[in-house]
Amino acid sequence: MNDLHRPVLEWYDEHARELPWRGLEATPWSVMVSEFMLQQTPVARVIPVHAAWLERWPAPADLAAEEPGEAVRMWGRLGYPRRALRLHAAAVAITESHGGEVPSDHAELLALPGVGDYTAAAIASFAFGQRHVVLDTNVRRVFARAASGVEFPANSVNRAERDLAAGLLPEDEATAATWSVAVMELGALVCTAKAPRCHSCPIEDRCAWVAEGRPAHAGPPRKVQGFAGTDRQVRGRLLSVVREADHAVAKPRLDVVWDEPVQRERALASLLADGLLVQVVATGPDGLPDGDHPHYALP
DNA sequence: CATCCGTGGGA
DNA sequence: TTCCCAAGGAT
Numbered sequence A: 001m002n003d004l005h006r007p008v009l010e011w012y013d014e015h016a017r018e019l020p021w022r023g024l025e026a027t028p029w030s031v032m033v034s035e036f037m038l039q040q041t042p043v044a045r046v047i048p049v050h051a052a053w054l055e056r057w058p059a060p061a062d063l064a065a066e067e068p069g070e071a072v073r074m075w076g077r078l079g080y081p082r083r084a085l086r087l088h089a090a091a092v093a094i095t096e097s098h099g100g101e102v103p104s105d106h107a108e109l110l111a112l113p114g115v116g117d118y119t120a121a122a123i124a125s126f127a128f129g130q131r132h133v134v135l136d137t138n139v140r141r142v143f144a145r146a147a148s149g150v151e152f153p154a155n156s157v158n159r160a161e162r163d164l165a166a167g168l169l170p171e172d173e174a175t176a177a178t179w180s181v182a183v184m185e186l187g188a189l190v191c192t193a194k195a196p197r198c199h200s201c202p203i204e205d206r207c208a209w210v211a212e213g214r215p216a217h218a219g220p221p222r223k224v225q226g227f228a229g230t231d232r233q234v235r236g237r238l239l240s241v242v243r244e245a246d247h248a249v250a251k252p253r254l255d256v257v258w259d260e261p262v263q264r265e266r267a268l269a270s271l272l273a274d275g276l277l278v279q280v281v282a283t284g285p286d287g288l289p290d291g292d293h294p295h296y297a298l299p
Numbered sequence B: 001c002a003t004c005c006g007t008g009g010g011a
Numbered sequence C: 001t002t003c004c005c006a007a008g009g010a011t
Helices: A005-015 A028-037 A043-056 A060-064 A068-075 A082-097 A106-110 A117-126 A137-146 A159-168 A173-189 A231-244 A251-255 A261-274
Strands: A278-280 A295-297
Touching: A005 A173, A028 A043, A028 A082, A028 A117, A043 A068, A060 A082, A068 A082, A068 A231, A106 A117, A117 A173, A137 A159, A137 A173, A231 A251, A231 A261, A251 A261, A251 A295
Parallel strands: none
Antiparallel strands: A278 A295
16 A cells, blocks of 8 residues: 555545446446446436446347447437447457456457457456556546646656556555546546646645646647547538438438538548448338439448 | 547536 | 547557
């Protein structure tokens, strides 16, 4: 135990949010679904969608039995819908190769579609109580401040940062798992990116950044992605039309969402390439091909 | 290693 | 209103 463990663990015991994917009733599958949804999407928006998913698909095999497009539709407006496709693909892999049970082995988790370093460590830690370095944006920010004395971590994880996190991880397996979620929670609720609540922080008196007088960020500028006018925006509009439709959508209904034709066609092509949309042969009431326009649907 | 991939809420 | 940013992954 170093001198950070006890205050952070005690703070977590008192202040942790009760979330659907925490607690004794949560299954590994529930944890896994939450981790996919929480990749770049805030907790408040995930909660209702996560509940709907778990009700409809209580186990990986239930999702695997559906068409991938159903996952995309149920994903709603969480953003980055390729995650829905990957989660469906992961459910298929679990059903076919892991007996329908979310694997507990870190390497097996990492091999699943959509599971990277963070998500593999998170599932192994939070669903199975294992000891892993869990480095998400919250943890990185807490360690940058408390241990390194800077406001924000580097743009990408480096060796020194991973070594630092490994060195801070409690030896005991169960304690390490709780530590990981506790540091994340501290970053989410207290050690926030903007306006951190240092006076509510259990390690304020041990924080290197506070000791330095909370110096402003001095490293290379942190990149913030634009959105307006990007292909991402166009893709979002196109997919939204199909997602909300009951039947295949004819091309003219997609053309109206974006004026610039070159970018619009590029975005549509990329959605098809990603497998988020498929072109279908639409049929009218007579069973014959319907009109001259191509039609699009979820896969 | 940099870039791309959605969406919405808060300051 | 604009800007920031939110439990990342794949290429």
